Amino acid sequence: MKYVQIFMAFFRSGILGFGGGPSAIPLVYKEVVEKYRWMKDEEFSDVVALGNTLPGPINTKIAGYIGYRVGGWPGMLIALFASVVPTVLLLIIFLTGLGASKDKPWVQGMSAAVLPVVAAMMAALALDFMKQAKSAMTWKGLILFTGGSFLVLQFFRWHPAIWIAALLAFAFFSGTAREQEQEKER
Numbered sequence: 001m002k003y004v005q006i007f008m009a010f011f012r013s014g015i016l017g018f019g020g021g022p023s024a025i026p027l028v029y030k031e032v033v034e035k036y037r038w039m040k041d042e043e044f045s046d047v048v049a050l051g052n053t054l055p056g057p058i059n060t061k062i063a064g065y066i067g068y069r070v071g072g073w074p075g076m077l078i079a080l081f082a083s084v085v086p087t088v089l090l091l092i093i094f095l096t097g098l099g100a101s102k103d104k105p106w107v108q109g110m111s112a113a114v115l116p117v118v119a120a121m122m123a124a125l126a127l128d129f130m131k132q133a134k135s136a137m138t139w140k141g142l143i144l145f146t147g148g149s150f151l152v153l154q155f156f157r158w159h160p161a162i163w164i165a166a167l168l169a170f171a172f173f174s175g176t177a178r179e180q181e182q183e184k185e186r
Contacts (some may be wrong), residue, residue, distance in 0.1 A: 008082075009082075011086060014084065023118040025058065121164070
C-alpha cells in the first residue's frame, strides 16, 4: 500500500506540474505534507532548499529523496518513475501536436494562461514558508531577510545555490557559536 501511495503522490504532481519544477513543488507539498503526512512543513522546506542547491530538476530530486525516506530504494525508484514518466509521455504527445498547431491563437492562449497559475501556486507556497519562518524570527526580521534575499537574487544576480549555501553556512556557524556560549555559561 505504501508503494501505491508513493506512486500516486508523485504521479499526480508529475502529471499536473505544468511549467516544470517550480509548479510541481506546491503539488508535491500537498501530497507529502498535507495528504500523506510523510514530512512536516519544516522538513519539506529543508528538502526544497537543499534540492535547489544541487544540479538537476527539483521535482526528481525531491521525489528521489522522499521516495527513499518513505519506502527505501524501491520507494525511491517508484517515486522517480512516477514523477518522470508522465512528463516524458506528455512531452511526446504535446510536441507531436504542437508542431502542427504552434501558431494558432488557442495554443498561445493556453501557454499564456499557465504562467499566472504557476505564479499564484508559487506565491502561496512562499507565503506558507514565510509563516513557518515567522516562528523563528520577528516580522521585522522576516521582512528584512526576505527583502534582502530578493535583492541578492534579483538585482545582484547571485545564483540561488550560492545564496542558500551562504545562508546555511551562516546558520551553522551562528548556531555553533551560540552552543559554545551556552557551554561556557554552564
